[in-house]
Amino acid sequence: MNPVRSESTRRRGPALDVAVVGGGMVGAAAALALARAGFATALLEAREPAPWRAGDEVDLRVVGLAPSSVALLDELGVWTSIREARAGAYAQMHVWDAATGAAIHFDAAREGRAELGFIVENSLVQWTLWRALDAAGVRRLCPAEVAAYEAREDRVQLDLADGESLSARLLVAADGAGSPLRRLAGIGTRGRDYAQLGVVAHVATERPHERTAWQRFLPGGPLALLPLADGRSSIVWSLPEDEARRVLALDDAAFRDELGVASDFRLGRIVASTPRAAFPLRLQLAGRYQAERLVLLGDAAHAVHPLAGQGVNLGLRDVAELRDVLLAAREAGGDIAAAHVLRRYARRRRSADTLDALGFDALARIYAWQAPPLVAARGLGVRLLDRLPPFKRLLAGHAAGR
Numbered sequence: 207m208n209p210v211r212s213e214s215t216r217r218r219g220p221a222l223d224v225a226v227v228g229g230g231m232v233g234a235a236a237a238l239a240l241a242r243a244g245f246a247t248a249l250l251e252a253r254e255p256a257p258w259r260a261g262d263e264v265d266l267r268v269v270g271l272a273p274s275s276v277a278l279l280d281e282l283g284v285w286t287s288i289r290e291a292r293a294g295a296y297a298q299m300h301v302w303d304a305a306t307g308a309a310i311h312f313d314a315a316r317e318g319r320a321e322l323g324f325i326v327e328n329s330l331v332q333w334t335l336w337r338a339l340d341a342a343g344v345r346r347l348c349p350a351e352v353a354a355y356e357a358r359e360d361r362v363q364l365d366l367a368d369g370e371s372l373s374a375r376l377l378v379a380a381d382g383a384g385s386p387l388r389r390l391a392g393i394g395t396r397g398r399d400y401a402q403l404g405v406v407a408h409v410a411t412e413r414p415h416e417r418t419a420w421q422r423f424l425p426g427g428p429l430a431l432l433p434l435a436d437g438r439s440s441i442v443w444s445l446p447e448d449e450a451r452r453v454l455a456l457d458d459a460a461f462r463d464e465l466g467v468a469s470d471f472r473l474g475r476i477v478a479s480t481p482r483a484a485f486p487l488r489l490q491l492a493g494r495y496q497a498e499r500l501v502l503l504g505d506a507a508h509a510v511h512p513l514a515g516q517g518v519n520l521g522l523r524d525v526a527e528l529r530d531v532l533l534a535a536r537e538a539g540g541d542i543a544a545a546h547v548l549r550r551y552a553r554r555r556r557s558a559d560t561l562d563a564l565g566f567d568a569l570a571r572i573y574a575w576q577a578p579p580l581v582a583a584r585g586l587g588v589r590l591l592d593r594l595p596p597f598k599r600l601l602a603g604h605a606a607g608r
């Protein structure tokens with residue numbers, strides 16, 4: 207697959223309906239979904255993704271895909287290759303509190319399902335989507351960055367950093383949490399910096415992961431052990447920044463010992479580990495999801511704490527909603543980027559994302575409580591929730607995107 211770089215393609219391609227900026231998992235899924243829905247679509251990405259190869263070490267960045275995301279990827283015709291390439295199904299989730307031992311357990315069988323979700327590599331999802339773009343008729347421009355844009359009466363004009371220009375009816379910003387397009391559109395954000403880093407690595411454990419996503423809440427932040435297809439677990443260990451830097455600097459043996467203690471040896475000793483990486487964690491919600499002829503989606507619109515493993519799932523729900531709203535506008539014979547159309551997308555997704563993001567934030571705050579009466583109340587509350595099947599079903603259904 208060669209990136210589309212030719213000047214002629216940039217200047218003389220067919221008139222575009224949609225220009226998607228950012229070809230991460232969310233932007234690539236958006237471009238594919240919109241092209242499949244019959245919209246003339248271009249995808250602009252600053253950096254060519256590295257090819258995913260089965261023989262390579264498992265990418266350190268993995269996500270838990272909820273059933274709603276799997277359904278969308280399946281609809282787009284890419285799920286079977288992702289699943290066959292390397293996807294770790296998890297059928298149970300066990301979340302427990304280091305301070306009180308109170309636990310909540312989810313079991314797919316109780317929901318009548320084979321699994322709760324799949325742990326997959328970001329690079330595999332992105333690469334599989336990219337491979338499907340050409341056949342769907344998406345014009346790929348890579349490397350490409352938007353330097354400026356102007357919304358006009360019937361189109362939006364994009365000036366690219368290399369001096370080229372492009373026009374489309376709608377501009378979709380899927381350019382990540384730092385979204386340059388969001389800034390160009392003058393859209394602010396609110397939220398908070400958790401002053402934490404998420405330390406990630408893959409580890410081999412003494413005991414099997416039992417196709418279970420484990421998460422232990424510790425005073426410094428949650429530690430998740432997510433089951434990989436190859437039998438290892440992928441960890442996301444949220445720690446205060448200084449503590450995270452200390453953990454990153456440990457030698458392998460000391461790291462494995464500390465991780466074993468932090469995981470309460472739930473899977474026994476940690477017997478092997480890959481190199482580690484870390485990502486800053488923050489809550490960030492865009493003040494608006496739409497501007498004239500522009501919408502935000504994915505992390506450009508919302509970045510959330512990874513404790514619920516929902517970031518990309520929210521982004522893929524944005525994709526499905528945007529496609530449906532644009533299809534309805536086209537069927538009604540109107541301008542797909544009319545303000546009322548974009549407002550419909552923005553209203554639906556922003557309220558859903560905000561509720562989720564604030565819910566995850568509330569969880570992070572509750573688990574940060576250290577005062578003994580509050581800790582006791584938390585333990586009681588969690589034990590109570592675990593004994594309330596209807597509430598658990600509701601939570602599981604929500605996480606699944608139903």
Ligand SMILES: Cc1cc2nc3c(=O)[nH]c(=O)nc-3n(C[C@H](O)[C@H](O)[C@H](O)COP(=O)(O)OP(=O)(O)OC[C@H]3O[C@@H](n4cnc5c(N)ncnc54)[C@H](O)[C@@H]3O)c2cc1C
Pocket residue numbers: 227228229230231232233250251252253268269270271328350351352380381382383385386387404405406442485486503504505506512514515516517518519520521
């Ligand atoms: C430690 C950690 C663990 C996580 N675990 C989970 C999990 O279990 N489940 C889950 O759902 N989510 C998880 N997430 C969140 C998830 O990784 C993100 O929500 C997701 O990657 C966002 O995808 P995106 O496509 O919106 O943005 P990105 O992946 O950031 O992609 C943005 C793309 O835009 C491109 N770009 C940027 N600027 C420009 C420009 N000017 N022009 C052109 N292109 C540009 C970038 O190169 C990039 O390719 C986790 C996050 C972290 C940090």
